[in-house]
Every structure is written in structure tokens, then in C-alpha cells.
Amino acid sequence: MVNQWQQWLSPRPQPTPHPPGSTMRSFLGTALYEFLYEEDGRFVVKETHYANNKLVREGKSGPPLHIHVDQTEYFQVLQGALGAARGNETVRFTKDDGILVIPKGIRHRFWADSSINETNEDLVFKCWADPYPMQPGFDESFLRNFIGYMRDCTTQGIQPSIFSIALIGLSSGTLFICPPFYIPVWILKSVQYVLGDIIGRRILGYQEAYPEYCNAKTK
Structure with missing residues (x-):
């Protein structure tokens, strides 16, 4: 109260x-979040950031700068291009680049990177944290x-x-x-x-x- x-x-x-359901949409329809659980119980979120949304094209659909204190975060791009600020560097990942790793304690943020997305595809990626489960945790x-x-x-x-x-x-x-x-x-x-x-x-x-x-x- x-x-x-x-x-x-x-x-x-x-x-x-x-x-109720296993999905949730973000503000102004920029992204769809799908909450998934692997066979081993690991929690994975699948995000789709829509290329036809102005905020997505401007790189504003991701979260603000943040740090996960005790968990390492992993990103696997399935479609499109992901941009990320990781510490003092900026990286760009596609599905051909493998897994993007953000070690615990490192400040970071991410967004849909239209600069290398020549086909204007939606950005689709999976994200998870390790160790899991952890309280408090992702x-x-x-x-x-x-x-x-x-x-x-x-x-x-x-x-x-x-x-x-x-x-x-x-x-x-x-x-x-x-x-x-x-x-x-x-x-x-x-x-x-x-x-x-x-x-x-x-x-x-x-x-x-x-x-x-x-x-x-x-x-």
C-alpha cells in the first residue's frame, strides 16, 4: 500500500x-522477450528487436549501462547484428561470431546494430547467465x-x-x-x-x- x-x-x-504466458513485450513495442528453460533447468531469454521500429534502428531498444555482480552473461546471435559496450570496448556480433561473453563485474549495455545489418533484419538472440540459479541473480x-x-x-x-x-x-x-x-x-x-x-x-x-x-x- x-x-x-x-x-x-x-x-x-x-x-x-x-x-499469463512465456512472452512479454517491452515499451513502445521495440522488442519481444521469450522466457525459455533448457532441459537442465537453465533459464534463457530469447529477444527479438524489431528492425522496423525507429528506436531499434537508433540503437535505443537495449537496457541502460549495468553490471552483473556475480554472474557471467552470454549472448548468442541468431539473426541480425548485436552491438555491445563491454568495459572500455565496443564489439559487434552476428551469428557467425560465436558466443559473446560479458564477465561478471564488467559494465556493459547492448543494442541492435543497424550499421552492419545490411538486410535490415530483426535482431534475434539468446541470452543467459552463469552460474544459475543464483539469488540474487538474473x-x-x-x-x-x-x-x-x-x-x-x-x-x-x-x-x-x-x-x-x-x-x-x-x-x-x-x-x-x-x-x-x-x-x-x-x-x-x-x-x-x-x-x-x-x-x-x-x-x-x-x-x-x-x-x-x-x-x-x-x-
């Missing part, structure tokens, strides 16, 4: 229930809450709150308080803890997870 003074201090969207619940929150902020005309984003990130071991230059991870963790847990959760009443976004079965 959000108090009126909390809403006044930090406006937030009304969580919109998402239809999983379906984290993605549903992050995507759902950002989608509702966009559709309801509300600026996303850094306090809410920081709290959702804490629930997954993901640091969104992440500048484009080196700062020790322990400092970033401390800052995000203050913003997310102390201010976001305890003072402003934000939640790590919302049932409206996680009404489908998650593992």
Missing part, C-alpha cells in the same frame, strides 16, 4: 497486469519486473524512478548505478543499496517485485 505522501514525493505508475522474475515497470512508466507518462530501478536491480544482483568510467564495484553496490533499499523500499515504499508483472509461472 503506497501512502499519498510517498506518491507525492516520487510519482509511480499503476502496475498493469500482464497476460532470472525471469527480474526481467518481468524491470520490463513491466519501464513499460508502465512509458505508457503512463511517468519518469522512471532511479530508486525503483535501483531496488529492482538489487533483487537480481544487477547494478544500474553505473557510470561509463571505472568505479570499484563495492562503491557502486553501496550507493545502489542506499538508493534502492533505504530510500526506495523503506522510505518511498517501492517493491522489488510486483504480482501484476509476475502472474505467469516463474522458476
Whole structure:
């Protein structure tokens, strides 16, 4: 239950229930997320970023710069071209380039790279994290809450709150308080803890997870 003074201090969207199922769409229809589980139980997300969407063509359909504290992230491109900032380098991957590895503790972001996508194909890739499962860690619940929150902020005309984003990130071991230059991870963790847990959760009443976004079965 959000108090009126909390809403006044930090406006937030009304969580919109998402239809049950194994897929979810991002804000402004830029991407489709499919939540998959391999035979060994490993969680994999398959993303399709649509080339006919203006934000995708401009490289704006991916997440902001972030760090996974304790998990290594892997990307396998199935179609199109993936651009990624990994630490101080920028890389571009297609299905012929194998697996893109983002070691734990490395700041990164990714996007659809139209500069080498001559056929204007949709970007399709699989992404997973290791080790899995891990708490807190990259999983379906984290993605549903992050995507759902950002989608509702966009559709309801509300600026996303850094306090809410920081709290959702804490629930997954993901640091969104992440500048484009080196700062020790322990400092970033401390800052995000203050913003997310102390201010976001305890003072402003934000939640790590919302049932409206996680009404489908998650593992």
C-alpha cells in the first residue's frame, strides 16, 4: 500500500497486469522477450528487436549501462547484428561470431546494430547467465519486473524512478548505478543499496517485485 505522501514525493505508475504466458513485450513495442528453460533447468531469454521500429534502428531498444555482480552473461546471435559496450570496448556480433561473453563485474549495455545489418533484419538472440540459479541473480522474475515497470512508466507518462530501478536491480544482483568510467564495484553496490533499499523500499515504499508483472509461472 503506497501512502499519498510517498506518491507525492516520487510519482509511480499503476502496475498493469500482464497476460499469463512465456512472452512479454517491452515499451513502445521495440522488442519481444521469450522466457525459455533448457532441459537442465537453465533459464534463457530469447529477444527479438524489431528492425522496423525507429528506436531499434537508433540503437535505443537495449537496457541502460549495468553490471552483473556475480554472474557471467552470454549472448548468442541468431539473426541480425548485436552491438555491445563491454568495459572500455565496443564489439559487434552476428551469428557467425560465436558466443559473446560479458564477465561478471564488467559494465556493459547492448543494442541492435543497424550499421552492419545490411538486410535490415530483426535482431534475434539468446541470452543467459552463469552460474544459475543464483539469488540474487538474473532470472525471469527480474526481467518481468524491470520490463513491466519501464513499460508502465512509458505508457503512463511517468519518469522512471532511479530508486525503483535501483531496488529492482538489487533483487537480481544487477547494478544500474553505473557510470561509463571505472568505479570499484563495492562503491557502486553501496550507493545502489542506499538508493534502492533505504530510500526506495523503506522510505518511498517501492517493491522489488510486483504480482501484476509476475502472474505467469516463474522458476
